[in-house]
Amino acid sequence: MGHTFQMKRGFRLISISLKGFSQVMLMENAFSGGLILLGIFLYSPLLATMAFLSSMAGTLTGYYLGGDRAAVKSGLYGFNSLLSGMAVMLFLYVSWRWMVVPFVGCTAGLLMILFSKVFNKLHIPVLTIPFVLMTWIGLMLTYQIDGLHVNPSFVTASPTQWLIPYNGTPNFFVSLIKGVGEVFIIDSFWAGSLILLALFVAGWRYGVYAIAGAFISWLTAISLGVDVASLDLGLYNYNAVLTIIAVGLLFDERRNFPFVGILAAAMTVPVTAGMDHLINPFGLPALTSPFIISTWIFLIIRKFLPI
Amino acid sequence: MGHTFQMKRGFRLISISLKGFSQVMLMENAFSGGLILLGIFLYSPLLATMAFLSSMAGTLTGYYLGGDRAAVKSGLYGFNSLLSGMAVMLFLYVSWRWMVVPFVGCTAGLLMILFSKVFNKLHIPVLTIPFVLMTWIGLMLTYQIDGLHVNPSFVTASPTQWLIPYNGTPNFFVSLIKGVGEVFIIDSFWAGSLILLALFVAGWRYGVYAIAGAFISWLTAISLGVDVASLDLGLYNYNAVLTIIAVGLLFDERRNFPFVGILAAAMTVPVTAGMDHLINPFGLPALTSPFIISTWIFLIIRKFLPI
Amino acid sequence: MGHTFQMKRGFRLISISLKGFSQVMLMENAFSGGLILLGIFLYSPLLATMAFLSSMAGTLTGYYLGGDRAAVKSGLYGFNSLLSGMAVMLFLYVSWRWMVVPFVGCTAGLLMILFSKVFNKLHIPVLTIPFVLMTWIGLMLTYQIDGLHVNPSFVTASPTQWLIPYNGTPNFFVSLIKGVGEVFIIDSFWAGSLILLALFVAGWRYGVYAIAGAFISWLTAISLGVDVASLDLGLYNYNAVLTIIAVGLLFDERRNFPFVGILAAAMTVPVTAGMDHLINPFGLPALTSPFIISTWIFLIIRKFLPI
Numbered sequence: 046m047g048h049t050f051q052m053k054r055g056f057r058l059i060s061i062s063l064k065g066f067s068q069v070m071l072m073e074n075a076f077s078g079g080l081i082l083l084g085i086f087l088y089s090p091l092l093a094t095m096a097f098l099s100s101m102a103g104t105l106t107g108y109y110l111g112g113d114r115a116a117v118k119s120g121l122y123g124f125n126s127l128l129s130g131m132a133v134m135l136f137l138y139v140s141w142r143w144m145v146v147p148f149v150g151c152t153a154g155l156l157m158i159l160f161s162k163v164f165n166k167l168h169i170p171v172l173t174i175p176f177v178l179m180t181w182i183g184l185m186l187t188y189q190i191d192g193l194h195v196n197p198s199f200v201t202a203s204p205t206q207w208l209i210p211y212n213g214t215p216n217f218f219v220s221l222i223k224g225v226g227e228v229f230i231i232d233s234f235w236a237g238s239l240i241l242l243a244l245f246v247a248g249w250r251y252g253v254y255a256i257a258g259a260f261i262s263w264l265t266a267i268s269l270g271v272d273v274a275s276l277d278l279g280l281y282n283y284n285a286v287l288t289i290i291a292v293g294l295l296f297d298e299r300r301n302f303p304f305v306g307i308l309a310a311a312m313t314v315p316v317t318a319g320m321d322h323l324i325n326p327f328g329l330p331a332l333t334s335p336f337i338i339s340t341w342i343f344l345i346i347r348k349f350l351p352i
Numbered sequence: 353m354g355h356t357f358q359m360k361r362g363f364r365l366i367s368i369s370l371k372g373f374s375q376v377m378l379m380e381n382a383f384s385g386g387l388i389l390l391g392i393f394l395y396s397p398l399l400a401t402m403a404f405l406s407s408m409a410g411t412l413t414g415y416y417l418g419g420d421r422a423a424v425k426s427g428l429y430g431f432n433s434l435l436s437g438m439a440v441m442l443f444l445y446v447s448w449r450w451m452v453v454p455f456v457g458c459t460a461g462l463l464m465i466l467f468s469k470v471f472n473k474l475h476i477p478v479l480t481i482p483f484v485l486m487t488w489i490g491l492m493l494t495y496q497i498d499g500l501h502v503n504p505s506f507v508t509a510s511p512t513q514w515l516i517p518y519n520g521t522p523n524f525f526v527s528l529i530k531g532v533g534e535v536f537i538i539d540s541f542w543a544g545s546l547i548l549l550a551l552f553v554a555g556w557r558y559g560v561y562a563i564a565g566a567f568i569s570w571l572t573a574i575s576l577g578v579d580v581a582s583l584d585l586g587l588y589n590y591n592a593v594l595t596i597i598a599v600g601l602l603f604d605e606r607r608n609f610p611f612v613g614i615l616a617a618a619m620t621v622p623v624t625a626g627m628d629h630l631i632n633p634f635g636l637p638a639l640t641s642p643f644i645i646s647t648w649i650f651l652i653i654r655k656f657l658p659i
Numbered sequence: 660m661g662h663t664f665q666m667k668r669g670f671r672l673i674s675i676s677l678k679g680f681s682q683v684m685l686m687e688n689a690f691s692g693g694l695i696l697l698g699i700f701l702y703s704p705l706l707a708t709m710a711f712l713s714s715m716a717g718t719l720t721g722y723y724l725g726g727d728r729a730a731v732k733s734g735l736y737g738f739n740s741l742l743s744g745m746a747v748m749l750f751l752y753v754s755w756r757w758m759v760v761p762f763v764g765c766t767a768g769l770l771m772i773l774f775s776k777v778f779n780k781l782h783i784p785v786l787t788i789p790f791v792l793m794t795w796i797g798l799m800l801t802y803q804i805d806g807l808h809v810n811p812s813f814v815t816a817s818p819t820q821w822l823i824p825y826n827g828t829p830n831f832f833v834s835l836i837k838g839v840g841e842v843f844i845i846d847s848f849w850a851g852s853l854i855l856l857a858l859f860v861a862g863w864r865y866g867v868y869a870i871a872g873a874f875i876s877w878l879t880a881i882s883l884g885v886d887v888a889s890l891d892l893g894l895y896n897y898n899a900v901l902t903i904i905a906v907g908l909l910f911d912e913r914r915n916f917p918f919v920g921i922l923a924a925a926m927t928v929p930v931t932a933g934m935d936h937l938i939n940p941f942g943l944p945a946l947t948s949p950f951i952i953s954t955w956i957f958l959i960i961r962k963f964l965p966i
Binding site: 058271315321326346 | 369469633
């Protein structure tokens with residue numbers, strides 16, 4: 046009986062850790078999480094394994110160090126951990142980087158506990174702040190410290206290459222799929238497709254909103270005249286996808302036509318350009334910081350404005 | 353009769369749009385606004401026209417999208433719009449930049465509505481925050497995006513040229529006139545003179561305070577040992593002029609001798625140097641950000657200090 | 660009798676100015692302050708004299724311009740002044756820099772009055788914010804202005820030299836002593852030793868906590884793989900020493916085992932690396948900003964967390 050109980054707990058931990066993957070897209074659905082994990086696995090089995098372990102580490106940290114129980118169950122202590130673990134695997138260029146992942150997963154879980162207590166009082170969601178802060182500080186440490194090195198291929202997803210002279214025809218479909226994958230910092234067609242499928246599995250609204258967000262940011266970026274290469278990499282899309290879901294769906298209790306969400310999605314494009322301009326000289330990528338900034342701005346405005 | 357009504361409304365819109373020009377100097381006076389517009393017109397008729405249209409766009413946005421009625425009437429939805437429109441005309445180097453101006457004017461009006469709701473609850477004035485933020489984000493977008501270019505002559509008003517070896521005798525009169533013009537980002541003797549006249553027209557205090565603020569910052573800058581060329585361009589003055597009016601006149605209900613305003617005006621000089629040092633590497637000008645920072649600091653301090 | 664009264668006041672002023680030196684280490688003890696002053700005197704008599712005068716200037720400013728009486732008596736209006744005065748003597752490279760010191764001392768005292776009023780309402784300690792802000796703005800002014808020059812030997816204490824290839828054996832003892840001295844921006848064995856003695860004089864807890872903080876940051880820095888030269892200079896230690904005293908001792912009314920203080924001390928190492936990465940390109944040293952950031956983060960967290 047104790048054995049059955051143990052197995053039950055094990056299954057529950059796995060289920061919650063999978064939910065963590067769906068929480069990155071602001072959903073709570075273990076099956077969607079599994080589809081996303083499968084997408085990452087097709088890109089790199091090692092990366093997927095470490096991401097899953099990191100999600101577990103964050104969940105256990107949340108559970109045992111006093112995180113909110115309902116939040117633990119919904120996978121909220123996993124998503125920053127798995128993103129941070131993936132960042133370590135992708136950006137850090139030392140052979141023992143996998144050893145850092147569990148530690149990073151726990152720290153992200155701990156930060157999630159601390160930040161939740163502070164932000165909840167202010168009625169502002171934490172979003173991916175622990176992931177972004179930890180990855181930035183980690184990259185800065187790596188630059189400062191002799192023994193650590195940044196992955197040289199890290200530049201592939203970096204907007205320092207935005208101005209590559211490439212003059213093809215922009216392809217919205219490629220841009221959408223790649224953009225959805227860039228939420229998980231990877232550039233993969235299969236991962237993107239499975240993440241998109243996961244969105245529809247969790248609810249048709251998630252899928253439709255994600256496509257709408259990607260399309261709006263794509264149009265905004267084209268009308269501003271960006272180059273096609275970065276458009277096709279989805280670098281202008283992933284923040285808009287997250288932002289339209291956050292502003293238009295998750296934090297909007299009325300579920301009207303997401304006018305404010307569309308505005309917020311369009312705003313991510315200049316905010317992304319601005320963030321890149323400010324932090325690229327320091328060797329830092331924007332990550333999901335434009336999503337955080339745009340979502341916070343619109344949530345704060347909506348608090349004061351009775352729209 | 354409907355026709356007369358239409359004409360009345362038209363005149364009122366023109367009058368409010370002119371007030372917008374006076375609101376840049378924190379005054380509410382349509383005639384002063386007209387003098388300032390004339391000064392800009394003598395510098396560049398096209399620039400003046402676009403500035404006026406931008407002021408109208410901002411005013412209409414404020415009126416139709418739910419801005420505060422009293423604020424609309426006093427021209428408060430025009431001043432950030434006209435400054436932003438002028439920044440587009442001066443900094444953006446594409447032939448169709450005039451087409452961007454109405455859009456920018458409306459956006460500045462919209463931001464004014466949103467920021468007013470948030471800032472009013474905190475009892476802090478919005479000042480030129482929409483103009484500064486929009487111009488910075490616009491410049492960063494322009495740097496990042498292939499199809500846009502920054503006006504090469506934009507550097508004339510940029511403090512990246514502060515250290516030009518120029519050893520003349522500093523001339524306060526030139527510095528004062530040019531400095532008043534720099535509030536509107538232009539380097540023109542006639543514009544500066546007419547703006548100064550506009551200040552006296554709105555009230556002798558405005559004129560005297562502006563001259564006092566320019567003189568204090570001029571003395572501070574000289575005693576710190578800056579070069580004469582930038583002094584004569586008025587680059588150390590324009591923030592002090594705005595700050596002494598804001599701190600010493602507008603937000604001081606008692607109208608004593610403006611001791612705090614003088615301190616605030618002197619403080620703009622090191623704050624300007626600091627801002628330039630921090631943001632020039634990113635290709636951004638300080639604009640009126642030293643005015644915003646100095647005014648906010650002193651307003652916050654005065655809230656807590658019973659002077 | 661009036662003479663005796665005058666002498667009494669003189670002695671009190673000296674005693675309070677000495678307390679200012681102990682307040683840098685978050686203590687209130689005139690004798691400890693005297694030991695620290697002696698340490699600085701052994702490093703440079705002129706520097707010590709100017710530091711003492713600056714502490715007096717700040718104290719008098721606090722007294723006559725309406726600072727809190729209890730705070731004045733405990734030396735709280737001296738410590739930012741003396742640090743700022745020392746920064747002027749160490750960083751500014753003009754012969755008349757000693758003339759700037761009294762002015763800087765008074766300004767730091769004035770900022771302390773203003774910041775205290777604001778921060779006390781928020782229940783957050785001001786710490787060394789006036790010193791850090793004034794020194795940064797002063798350095799930026801110096802870079803911008805023709806007539807001023809930064810001390811070329813200023814780089815000795817700068818982390819721009821962190822990556823010097825030096826492969827000795829890290830020596831905790833050297834690192835501890837140097838690190839304690841770096842709180843006062845100087846690299847001196849005798850000063851460090853006397854400051855450490857001053858800590859034990861004020862209370863065994865201060866001394867033990869300082870050593871513990873230095874050891875934790877030393878271990879953290881080594882395990883992250885920093886080079887030995889900067890470790891031995893104590894550049895990774897001084898913020899940890901201050902932080903563990905602030906978080907674990909001063910603002911902890913219960914005096915348990917300082918678990919949170921140890922976490923905060925360890926956190927200063929990545930925060931120091933991050934700050935250096937962000938501000939060194941601007942020619943600015945981190946100073947005690949990592950101490951301020953780490954202490955504020957943990958104090959804010961502890962407000963929301965019932966540990």
